[in-house]
Amino acid sequence: MSKTVDWKNTRLVWLIGFWKIPLIWAVRPLVLQLDPQRCELKIRLRRRTRNHFGSMYLGALAVGADLAGGLIALHLIRQDKSGIQLIFKDFHADFLKRPDGDVHFVCEDGPAISAALKRVRETGERETVPVRVVATVPEKYGLEPVASFQLGLSMK
16 A cells, blocks of 8 residues: 655755755655654655666765754654754665665654654753654565664754
C-alpha cells in the first residue's frame, strides 16, 4: 500500500532546502507523516540519490535521517513559537542491507523530543536527546530495516 504525501509539509521542507540547505532541495524528500509523535518521509531512488552500485548514496541517506529526526522538533518548536534552536551533535549509522529502492525514514521519538523541549524551556539550558531513525525499503523488504541511525539532537 502506498502512503499519501503530506504536500503542505513537503513544500515547507523543499522551501527550507531551496533557501537554507541546498542538499535537501537536491534529494527532494516527501513527507508522508509529521505529528508530535512520529515522522515518516521518503526519498526516491533516482539519478540524484543513487550511487554507482545502484543503491541510495550515503549522503542521501544522511539527509533522510537528519530530516526524520529533526522535523518533529521543528514541528513542536513552530507550534509553541519558543524560538528554540536545534542542531545535531553526533551521528551514528548502521547499514544493514542495500537500500536499492525508495527509502522510507521513520522516527518515533516525538515524546522524548517533546520532553527535552519542555526541559529547555524551563531551564534555558542546552539539552541533547538521542533520536533513533529507521530506514526501510517497503516495496522490496517490507518493514525490515536497511539502515538505522542514532542522532544526538541538541537544543537550546
